[in-house]
Amino acid sequence: MADDYAAEFKNLCLALNMDEQTKMDALKKYERSLEFKLEGKPIYWFACALYDCCFSRSLVTLGGESQRGNYISVTQLLKTIELTFEDFIQKYLYLWQVTANNTEDFRKHVDNLRRKWVVTSQIYNKYKQIFTSMVRDPELNFKAKRSKKIKREITSVELFKFIWTFYCNVKSAFPNSIDEVLSSTQLLLAVVDFCFGEVMLTDPSLLSENGRNAFKSTQSTSIVDRLCQEFIKMDSTETKRIRDYHLKPLIKQYFIQSILKAGLENDKGIFEGSVFDTNVKSVTNEYDTHILKLGEYDNRLFLEGTVKDVRTPGDRTPSKQSTVPRTPSELSNKAKKNLFKVESTSLALVPPPTPYSNRKYLPAEEEKLLRTPISEQADIMNRLNNLILSYGNRPNPELEKILNRFEPQVKTNLITLEKSLSEKFVRSYCNGEPRAEDFARLRLDHGVRLFYRLFECIIKSEATRCGNIALKNVICNVDFISATFAMSLEIVLNSYGTSDRKFPWILGALNLHAFFVSKVIETIIMHDTGLSRTIIKHLNSIEETMLESMVWGKDSPLYDQLSECNPPRPPKYEQVKPTNKGMNTPNPHRMQRVDRKRGLTPLTSNASPFEHLDKQHCTAPPTSGISGIRVLPNLPSHLPEPSVPREGGAQTPVSALVSTITNMGVMSPPPRPPVKKSLQMFFRKVYNLASLRINNLCERLRFGEDTMQKIWTVFEYTLTHHVHLFYQRHMDQIMMSACYLIVKADNLNHVTFKQIIECYREQPQVNDKVYIYRSVLLRTESLPSTLQCACPQNKSGSEHGDVIKFYNSVFIPHVSSFVKETSLGTLNLSAPLSPMPTLFSQKFSPRRIEGYNISVSPRRASSVPPYVFGESPTKQMDIINSEVRNNSSGGGSSAVFFKDNPQWSSKTVKSSAKILRYDS
Helix, strand or coil, X not given: CCHHHHHHHHHHHHHCCCCHHHHHHHHHHHHHHCCCCCCCCHHHHHHHHHHHHHHHCEEECCCCCEEECCCCCHHHXXXXXXXXXXXXXXXXXXXXXXXXXXXXXXXXXXXXHHHHHHHHHHHHHHHHHHHHHHECCCCCCCCCCCCCCCCCCCCHHHHHHXXXXXXXXXXXXXXXXXXXXXHHHHXXXXXXXXXXXXXXHHCHHHECHHHHHHHHHHCCCCCHHHHHHHHCCCCCHHHHXXXXXXXXXXXXXXXXXXXXXXXXXXXXXXCCHHHHHHHHHHHHHHHHHHHHHHCCCCHHHHHHCCCCCCCCCCCCCCCCCCCCCCCHHHCCHHHHHHHCCCCCCCCCCCCCCCCCCCXXXXXXXXXXCXXXXXXXXXXXXXXHHHHCCCCCCCCCHHHHHHHCCCCHHHHHHHHHHHHHHHHHHHHHHHCCCHHHHHHHHHHHHHHHHHHHHHHHHHHHHHHCCCCHXXXXXXXXXXXXXXXXXXXXXXXXXXXXXXXXXXXXXXXXXXXXXXXXXXXCXXXXXXXXXXXXXXXXXXXXXXXXXXXXXXXXCCCCHHHHHHHCCCCCCCCCXXXXXXXXXXXXXXXXXXXXXXXXXXXXXXXXXXXXXXXXXXXXXXXXXXXXXXXXXXXXXXXXXXXXXXXXXXXXHCCCCCCCECCCCCCCCCCCCCCCCCCCHHHHHHHXXXXXXXXXXXXXXXXXXXXXXXXXXXXXXXXXXXHHHCHHHHCCCCHHHHHXXXXXXXXXXXXXXXXXXXXXXXXXXXXXXXXXXXXHHHCEEEECCCCCCCCCCCCCCCCCCCEEECHHHHHHHHHHHHHHHHEEECCCCCEEECCCCCCCCCCXXXXXXXXXXXXXXXXXXXXXXXXXXXXXXXXXXXXXXXXXXXXXHHHHHHCCCCCCCCCCCCCCCHHHHHHHCCCCCCCC
């Protein structure tokens, strides 16, 4: 290390009073990161190393509690090196967590830090909007000097600063409770309502005419109803609940502790001139203590007027063109716009990108209104409230009617399981913080009501498809109930806005595994048509996350179920692809390949989502010798135990029934199929998702159908013959490796691995998750027993590297047996190409071609036979021309034009050329 850099690092540590051990650890981390190309000042990267080491340290406080960090706030660190928080998060710390190969905890910490900053910026913008609307002369000149008189008038700037500091201080008292967009906004409205009420007691002239009229119209000291209706368009019930049960007790405690004082002269409140400066100093000191204790950033940075607009995850501006180089004339208008896109200057919570899968379930986009992100979130919550308005915390009469078909124990077990899961949720939500219980119970109330709605929609649909025995097994399925309950709570948490409890937090809270939960998401979306577009996108994204990585993780039940297959490995796509059973016979003229950007058609159409249960229980059950217990015939020879937590959160298979159903008489089972129906549906989803992404990646790389087919074949071979390569890895890592293998096999030398990664980064699931291709598992120290024979273990521990290193050291040695050398020196696949998922879509509206004023719709059935040049007889053309002339009066938008036909005027041509249909 250069001496000048060493001196700079030393001065930084002295300025922060850093301990020697943390300093040495930071120097070692910085030196290890020098193998990467780090752009920017070395002191900035050393600050990242220092912050990383501070996060990993823990100190014991005087009270005996263990506190993470060493009391160095990020604000103090950045002020010392003169770096803005935005640049630290966006340009340095986000890349540092990749280059330094940090732990998952640190990665989550950085993401939460950035998320909190973005949420706070939205709250601050909303606060400015409220303040300028309700205060007289709201000129926020933060550099103006304040008066030093003992009795003086409070300026609007001082009032603005105090209310914001007071809000930040109050919010810090609820670190695990009020961290979502909506709850944070509701707390802000409660604080503003309290402070403006105090202003009315002290100096009403500080408020504008609009502010004073708001108090006069309510004839009270509270305007919370007006604030909620005007600024977030929501009912004020939850805001009043926060004010009455959380804010008021905290304010009372502040008065007892003398953090706040009221004016002695006629009891004029906290803004009376003789006590205002004291209150400002006390509230500021209290917040300073919180910042120093937790080492978080200081929300008062917004008051300094130097905060730039930060960008959110997913709002990327590509620094390089992410497709194979094209000429400017070949670029679409959207692509040209992205190439010259300037970083947005408006700070906003950018909506998540739309996943590729299940787009068929998305309702049409509504007309976009000019609303703030907070108003958008309030609208989502209002829709959820309307959705569960007629549901309670018990089964509705319609669901009760279905449950009453069976013995009372079925209903009792359902309610008991729901109560047990509810208590798990409350304990995990509170996490030892008593103040969080009220917030947990409120979200739980929404979640339980939504659960009974979703459960009722699914069961009512199943009741029309199957008999009572199969229906009972669905109702009694513990994993199905638990997964539906978990997704109900996830929808509620997402409706409140982003928080620390984003997915997959709910799985850990309820001790569920993604392998089981992934099976119910499409079922929920398919049966409940009242869900909003935003919620459906979120559920689709969750399903993709589970299929791409979580189901391949450690302790996944998938590996146990694979060991029961014959042979014990994943099936090929041909073994799991849907058949036409239960479907209407498709018209051959309408059988078109689905545009993979639009999504998939239903996997089994009219078939039941629980078909694997229905076929096993289709006869009337005899009665066993035990009262109230009915025999379920044709069950597998081995009855799984009820779902109980196992190590790592794994569970027993999805066919487990409620624990009270015991001592059943079981008939001889039929021969076991090679792959269970539940596994067939699971791998069908995996293959469909992979085909969507491979198709999109090949489109961006401008590959032909033959090349795409080869990539698909390599991917399928890897999954079916080397499933251990998926263990604790991401599905897309295998996809990119298969893509580059075919690039080398076909001598596509103009495409590099870097270009593959750049094109891959534009897919919606990436969303700035650079660790997918920067941190890939190379070796692991533990493997499931079913995979140990397939891959050697590394006793020295796990090792990670980038996707290129994974390709060279792991992927190629295992897949090399699938390719062979030819006399021409090129690589060819040693097996025939595997078919990709070919799904048949229903008729959909015309699709616009990006960059051109052309729309394409699917070919429709026609009574007129097609004309083939050189083969069809001449009279067939006469029939076609006659058909066109007969339809011309209808003003159709699709026609064949002949320049020698006088009845086609320019006006007709103009009105008829709106949409071109290409039939193939």
